[in-house]
Amino acid sequence: MSDTNAETDLAERAARLDALDGLAKLRERFTLPDGVVYLDGNSLGALPAAVPDALTDVVRRQWGELLIRSWDESGWWTAPERIGDLIAPLVGAAPGQVTVGDSTSVNLFKALVGAARMAAPGRTKLLVDATTFPTDGYIAGSAARLTGLDLVPVDPADAPGAFDGDTAVVLLNHVDYRSGRLHDLPGLTAAAHAAGALIVWDLCHSAGALPVGLDAHGVDLAVGCTYKYLNGGPGSPAYVYVAARHQGAFDSPLPGWNSHREPFAMTPGYEPAEGAARARVGTPDILSMLALESALGVWEGVAVEDVRAKSLALTDFFLECVARYVPEGKVEVVTPAGHAERGSQVSLRTEGAREVMAELISRGVVGDFRAPDVLRFGFTPLYVGFADAERAARTLGHVFG
Numbered sequence: 001m002s003d004t005n006a007e008t009d010l011a012e013r014a015a016r017l018d019a020l021d022g023l024a025k026l027r028e029r030f031t032l033p034d035g036v037v038y039l040d041g042n043s044l045g046a047l048p049a050a051v052p053d054a055l056t057d058v059v060r061r062q063w064g065e066l067l068i069r070s071w072d073e074s075g076w077w078t079a080p081e082r083i084g085d086l087i088a089p090l091v092g093a094a095p096g097q098v099t100v101g102d103s104t105s106v107n108l109f110k111a112l113v114g115a116a117r118m119a120a121p122g123r124t125k126l127l128v129d130a131t132t133f134p135t136d137g138y139i140a141g142s143a144a145r146l147t148g149l150d151l152v153p154v155d156p157a158d159a160p161g162a163f164d165g166d167t168a169v170v171l172l173n174h175v176d177y178r179s180g181r182l183h184d185l186p187g188l189t190a191a192a193h194a195a196g197a198l199i200v201w202d203l204c205h206s207a208g209a210l211p212v213g214l215d216a217h218g219v220d221l222a223v224g225c226t227y228k229y230l231n232g233g234p235g236s237p238a239y240v241y242v243a244a245r246h247q248g249a250f251d252s253p254l255p256g257w258n259s260h261r262e263p264f265a266m267t268p269g270y271e272p273a274e275g276a277a278r279a280r281v282g283t284p285d286i287l288s289m290l291a292l293e294s295a296l297g298v299w300e301g302v303a304v305e306d307v308r309a310k311s312l313a314l315t316d317f318f319l320e321c322v323a324r325y326v327p328e329g330k331v332e333v334v335t336p337a338g339h340a341e342r343g344s345q346v347s348l349r350t351e352g353a354r355e356v357m358a359e360l361i362s363r364g365v366v367g368d369f370r371a372p373d374v375l376r377f378g379f380t381p382l383y384v385g386f387a388d389a390e391r392a393a394r395t396l397g398h399v400f401g
């Protein structure tokens, strides 16, 4: 097929797929610049259209008029658990187990030290996936030093074999940020438990893009950010999940006054709150948190299973378009072909990736570059369509001339 015929064929297919897409209308719930294909929602999600007005109300009325009364009257004080309960169904958790606040890095610290303190006595190792996002590795190193464990990086492919009677805690990423590889959360959780270890999952690159099933798979603890597929905005607060069965024993390394049983008793002795509030630290970042609450409104009536089905269809179609448009040998697909191993992004390795991405962005296709040689394209099914995928791949082909 000639280049022009291939373009017509794929563009027509994209139009048909978009017309059949039951989620296509959700794009109206977002504000996106015209003419841009936005494939970087795995780094910073797009702006939900309701957020600016909601935030204006928080600032002008709740803060400006109600002032201090808003801690009660506007529900500021209870926001971390209330918004945690909005995230809970998206990650397969029953209410009362997810607390919103702080950054992912800080929540990782709480979760890892908390897990180490609950681990079976005599165990010596904290395992982390060797390909992890840097902050996870750095925090795990510090958590290990503080709790007297040895940090052991493992290749995720070898992970279950590495879990043994010395393993206290395992930290894994559900989806690898660079390759887009999806790790087997049910199988690895079961393997960690069979070895008598606790497992902490980082959901930054999976929550909001695919079903997670925290309760169904018996996960112990989990953390994630809200500024990617949950569209909470730059630096929006993260969350931590502590399974209900562990909440009584969870001993936070950051027991701030907000996690006290009676914060306003202001007593010198610390007594932890029951339930999800035990994972709080200090005063919640209300402006970001309430922007996130509004952003989560885009999920009304949306099933994460449908989002996953569209995500796989989009990434399949993008890969097909790349194969047709990009000259042979120019890119290597890093993301696994198998659906069971693919998150919601496609990573392509290429020479001069930094320059290639800069050129793509200048042509209106926004993905990102990860050192040393990876082009990343994140597909957020709530606002990305098949015509976007086709245009991105076609533009990439043109960049390679």
Ligand SMILES: Cc1ncc(COP(=O)(O)O)c(C=O)c1O
Residues within 6 Å of the ligand: 103, 104, 105, 106, 133, 135, 136, 173, 177, 202, 204, 205, 225, 238
């Ligand atoms: C897997 C993963 N963990 C953690 C983080 C970052 O955590 P924080 O929000 O604390 O910067 C990111 C992205 O920035 C990430 O991709």
Ligand SMILES: Nc1c(O)cccc1C(=O)C[C@H](N)C(=O)O
Residues within 6 Å of the ligand: 042, 043, 044, 133, 177
């Ligand atoms: N959190 C970020 C930030 O503050 C600035 C720029 C990018 C980010 C990211 O989220 C990076 C992202 N976690 C990644 O997967 O590379």
